Amino acid sequence: MRSGQEPNRNGGLMTPSPRPRIQSQFQSTVSVQKNRRFNILILVFRFAAFCFSLASAMFMFTNSRGGSGSPQWYNFDAFRFVAIAAAIVALYSLFEIGASVWEISRGATVFPEVVQVWFDFSHDQVFAYMLLSADSAGTALARTLRERDTCTANNAFCVQSDISVALGFAGFMFLGFSSLLSGFRVICFILNGSRFHM
């Protein structure tokens, strides 16, 4: 930056030489391409988190058998927590997929850059904690249900709950990966003043 304003040895102001500009344009192109690849990786993780958490929520929401004596998912606190946490994460992931696609196609973030990187990271963290908490509670409940006669009478209910909780854990894993990447973006932003990581 300073070299363009420094006085020349011959007395006048130097005109900026073309070489640094070409180099910086080249670097900028490489940076944009790397950033694009990085964004596509985030998009893949977001999509995986969306699929797994949506599947988890669907499995739990449809987990009610007909008949008055059979167990319903909404009668168990932990299963309600699993269903609602998975639904919230699915909605959030859908929003983040939209934001990612927007960023890849237009090259700009939806919110101002500083808001966007901190928004992504903080929400990833909070929702990852929430989803893990819900699925841990769901696992503990599912295990105690196996010891009771609920599962011998209604095995399909227990199997469907187990699948829902397992899908939730898979969603948590991909949300965790997204959180690592968005944390990396926060650090890049703090370091360089932009989300580009070069």
Place this chain on the structure above:
Amino acid sequence: MRSGQEPNRNGGLMTPSPRPRIQSQFQSTVSVQKNRRFNILILVFRFAAFCFSLASAMFMFTNSRGGSGSPQWYNFDAFRFVAIAAAIVALYSLFEIGASVWEISRGATVFPEVVQVWFDFSHDQVFAYMLLSADSAGTALARTLRERDTCTANNAFCVQSDISVALGFAGFMFLGFSSLLSGFRVICFILNGSRFHM
């Protein structure tokens, strides 16, 4: 930095003027003091996390009534998880308290600085997830035990489990605060090349 090496207008090399050095010494003193206050804050959070997780582990480990028919904590998976996770966090917090005291008294980290800041942050994150997961599972189990006749026959067992889980959540909260602060130290380290935040 550059000003010390720049040629003087009179021709010779300037000797470094005393004012910047005094200013930087002053800034360094302020920085050391701020860092000390920051470390004391971390130490307080670590100590709180240690106390709560140790109490949680002790409450769970001693949660067995005499008599052959009464419930034991080690017969429940989720309660074993609560006890072991709390014990691990208590040990880790104890180590971190030692590291903090060392740093405050000697002004240097136990490991090399780059290892220390990343070690603290990563372990805070992993153990916070683990403790939350354990206590969520413990909560779900404690709630289902209330519905069964376990708690009417052995109310003390259930109350002690509830207290242990609640103490575990308090420990998680303080571990989360420590994690925020150690994350801040990581960012400072990346920004400045030192854990000092100025």
